[in-house]
Amino acid sequence: MRTITYRDALREAIREEMWRDERVFIMGEDIAGYGGTYAVTKGLFEEFGEKRVRDTPLAEEVITGTAIGAALGGLRPILELMTINFSLLATDLIVNSAAKFHYMFGGQPEIPLVIRMPSGGGAQRGAQHSQMFESWYGHIPGLKVVMPATPYDAKGMLKSAVRDPNPVLFIEHELLYSIKGEVPDEDVEYTVPLHLGEVRRLGRDVTILTFSRMAHISLQAAHDLAKEGIEAEVIDLKSIRPIDIDLLIDSVKKTNRVVIAEEGWKYYGTGQGLAALIYENAFDYMDAPIQHITGADVPMPYSKALERAALPTKADIIKAVKAIVPTHVGV
Amino acid sequence: MAISNATLTGLTRTQLLCMHNMMLLMRRFEEKSAEEYTRGKIGGFMHLYIGQEAVGVGSITALRTSDKILCSYREHGLALAKGMDPRAIMAELFGKATGCSKGKGGSMHMWSNEAGVLGGNAIVAAQLPIAVGVAFSAQYLRQDTVVACFFGDGAVDEGAFHEALNLASLWKLPVVFICENNQYSMGMAVEKAWAVENLLSRAAAYNMPGEIVDGMDAIAVYAATKHAVEHARRGEGPTLLEVKTYRFRGHSMADPAYYRTREEEQCWRSTRDPIGIFEKMLLEEGLATQAEFDENDAKATQVAEDAAQFADNSPDPSLEELYTDVMVDDSSALTYRYERK
Numbered sequence: 034m035r036t037i038t039y040r041d042a043l044r045e046a047i048r049e050e051m052w053r054d055e056r057v058f059i060m061g062e063d064i065a066g067y068g069g070t071y072a073v074t075k076g077l078f079e080e081f082g083e084k085r086v087r088d089t090p091l092a093e094e095v096i097t098g099t100a101i102g103a104a105l106g107g108l109r110p111i112l113e114l115m116t117i118n119f120s121l122l123a124t125d126l127i128v129n130s131a132a133k134f135h136y137m138f139g140g141q142p143e144i145p146l147v148i149r150m151p152s153g154g155g156a157q158r159g160a161q162h163s164q165m166f167e168s169w170y171g172h173i174p175g176l177k178v179v180m181p182a183t184p185y186d187a188k189g190m191l192k193s194a195v196r197d198p199n200p201v202l203f204i205e206h207e208l209l210y211s212i213k214g215e216v217p218d219e220d221v222e223y224t225v226p227l228h229l230g231e232v233r234r235l236g237r238d239v240t241i242l243t244f245s246r247m248a249h250i251s252l253q254a255a256h257d258l259a260k261e262g263i264e265a266e267v268i269d270l271k272s273i274r275p276i277d278i279d280l281l282i283d284s285v286k287k288t289n290r291v292v293i294a295e296e297g298w299k300y301y302g303t304g305q306g307l308a309a310l311i312y313e314n315a316f317d318y319m320d321a322p323i324q325h326i327t328g329a330d331v332p333m334p335y336s337k338a339l340e341r342a343a344l345p346t347k348a349d350i351i352k353a354v355k356a357i358v359p360t361h362v363g364v
Numbered sequence: 365m366a367i368s369n370a371t372l373t374g375l376t377r378t379q380l381l382c383m384h385n386m387m388l389l390m391r392r393f394e395e396k397s398a399e400e401y402t403r404g405k406i407g408g409f410m411h412l413y414i415g416q417e418a419v420g421v422g423s424i425t426a427l428r429t430s431d432k433i434l435c436s437y438r439e440h441g442l443a444l445a446k447g448m449d450p451r452a453i454m455a456e457l458f459g460k461a462t463g464c465s466k467g468k469g470g471s472m473h474m475w476s477n478e479a480g481v482l483g484g485n486a487i488v489a490a491q492l493p494i495a496v497g498v499a500f501s502a503q504y505l506r507q508d509t510v511v512a513c514f515f516g517d518g519a520v521d522e523g524a525f526h527e528a529l530n531l532a533s534l535w536k537l538p539v540v541f542i543c544e545n546n547q548y549s550m551g552m553a554v555e556k557a558w559a560v561e562n563l564l565s566r567a568a569a570y571n572m573p574g575e576i577v578d579g580m581d582a583i584a585v586y587a588a589t590k591h592a593v594e595h596a597r598r599g600e601g602p603t604l605l606e607v608k609t610y611r612f613r614g615h616s617m618a619d620p621a622y623y624r625t626r627e628e629e630q631c632w633r634s635t636r637d638p639i640g641i642f643e644k645m646l647l648e649e650g651l652a653t654q655a656e657f658d659e660n661d662a663k664a665t666q667v668a669e670d671a672a673q674f675a676d677n678s679p680d681p682s683l684e685e686l687y688t689d690v691m692v693d694d695s696s697a698l699t700y701r702y703e704r705k
Contacts (some may be wrong), residue, residue, distance in 0.1 A: 058504070079392075090531060090534070092531065095496060095524065095527035095528050095529050095531050096493075098492070098493020098494045098497055099493055099496045099497035099500055100497060101493075101532060102493070102495060102498040102499070102501065103501045105498055106500070106502060107501055107505060108501045110497075110705060125487055126493060126494075129487045129495060130487075130490055135689055135691070136690050137473045138473060138690045139464065139466030139467075139469060140688065141465070141476070141477055142475065142477075142482070143692050145692075177691075184478050198692035199693065201585040229699060235506020272699075275695055275698055275699045275700055276699065277701070278698045279381045279699070279701035279702055280701065
């Protein structure tokens with residue numbers, strides 16, 4: 034095992050898949066000459082050339098449509114959208130075309146497409162560049178939506194996404210690119226399935242259900258809680274669609290208490306959807322109401338002080354856990 | 365009257381009669397569709413191709429079977445011309461299991477991998493970016509496939525049109541953009557929507573050849589498309605054709621067309637009917653006889669009747685089909701680790 038960054042792990046996945054399969058290519062804004070806005074694709078242009086590492090104009094609608102059409106034509110495109118915020122300009126093609134064609138045309142066309150895009154806040158990028166939209170896309174039948182939290186998963190899940198026969202939205206978090214983690218050596222081939230979550234930490238007192246960057250914050254919270262005798266189980270969902278329902282229901286049946294921790298907005302979002310599923314499937318096992326930690330219900334402010342206040346923190350999670358875990362636990 | 369063995373723009377008599385047959389099939393098929401719609405056998409939106417037959421037949425005659433077409437929601441005629449089975453199209457209109465999209469698509473969503481029909485799209489202009497991608501795959505895989513992308517004058521007003529033309533031109537992709545300018549985007553007259561008089565300036569803006577074509581003249585459409593297709597197949601990039609035509613019916617079955625006069629419609633129908641123009645030309649050139657036209661018409665009527673009968677006799681999709689084809693790997697929103705009862 035080596036320790037590499039999330040960014041490098043993604044690049045390795047792209048490289049390896051491009052070497053494995055000539056139909057795989059990557060396109061996007063400033064991915065070739067510039068090396069990618071977040072430097073994920075750095076060096077790929079030099080290695081693979083213009084045919085397979087394609088810079089595109091700033092035109093999200095047509096580049097998304099082009100990736101869809103290329104997939105229909107027998108290729109395996111990886112499309113990098115500079116941020117998920119720009120995907121809104123391509124939402125029609127993602128929702129009305131990529132997600133629909135297989136069904137709408139009676140199972141004839143297949144769209145093996147990966148759209149990679151960073152999301153999230155925390156870097157003072159302001160209201161239009163700090164959003165979480167996984168719940169929007171997770172709402173749509175016909176798509177897969179995944180959000181790996183670690184370099185290991187980033188590499189293994191991206192490789193699985195490229196090999197998947199469906200359109201996969203691969204949502205990265207911009208504050209994760211520089212985190213480091215253990216990843217098998219370059220000559221060790223591995224993939225990580227797209228449909229499974231993972232228990233990051235075992236615990237008996239409460240389940241913290243989370244994904245993407247909040248998985249790390251949740252683990253820090255669990256670490257602190259353990260010092261006070263509260264054992265939190267941390268589940269990293271990894272995939273928004275499909276949802277690994279049995280993994281989380283099993284955990285709820287054991288701990289009987291749930292805190293959902295996410296960075297996105299509260300209302301009509303991912304967490305509320307998960308809460309409804311838990312109530313539907315494990316109501317009888319619940320000993321306390323679900324606690325829901327989210328970003329503040331405001332457009333993201335620029336000011337460092339305000340942005341910090343808008344993002345969910347370790348302290349928020351700890352407070353939520355303590356609100357539902359009886360005080361005798363750990364005493 | 366003696367039948368000439370001459371050709372018209374390189375088209376043989378057999379090809380010309382085949383084109384005539386297809387135009388008649390489009391007309392009779394759409395008339396039958398309208399009838400079945402009125403009878404309640406067909407639901408939802410339905411947009412007829414009547415009046416625009418010369419565009420579909422002329423352009424698709426210039427394509428190979430291996431070439432691909434992408435269309436808007438007014439695509440029954442184009443699907444027929446590209447070689448799809450009339451029964452599968454009509455059954456799709458009826459929403460039956462035997463439809464080309466298994467009854468899941470409907471009038472606006474026809475597809476055939478074999479015939480190279482890559483969809484009718486119900487989002488205006490969505491097919492343009494996708495056509496660019498299909499053309500890119502052909503270029504990438506070094507295939508000599510050409511993509512013909514059909515759209516209406518309304519699609520020109522969408523941003524996707526402009527993004528698509530720019531990228532196709534920039535990457536020199538083998539695509540022919542065919543604007544079927546039927547004068548109205550739903551009820552909006554084209555001159556009220558376009559800041560330009562025609563699309564020549566749009567083609568120039570994206571550095572590609574452009575041509576204005578009489579869309580009521582199948583031979584003219586064929587010649588222009590052939591030129592554009594050869595250009596694309598040689599690797600010289602896209603062309604934009606503005607094909608001027610007129611839909612004889614409303615935008616959809618629900619449209620009484622109050623935004624235009626009955627006189628205007630009558631004028632087009634009586635003087636500019638593409639089938640009448642085609643027949644007149646063939647007769648004048650001595651390339652066909654009225655008897656052959658009548659025979660084609662009878663055949664077309666028969667095929668349309670047969671398609672409707674087939675559709676009517678076909679079963680509805682089984683209810684299990686509701687949940688199939690959502691995902692290629694049959695996954696769903698939930699991952700189950702344990703068996704459910």
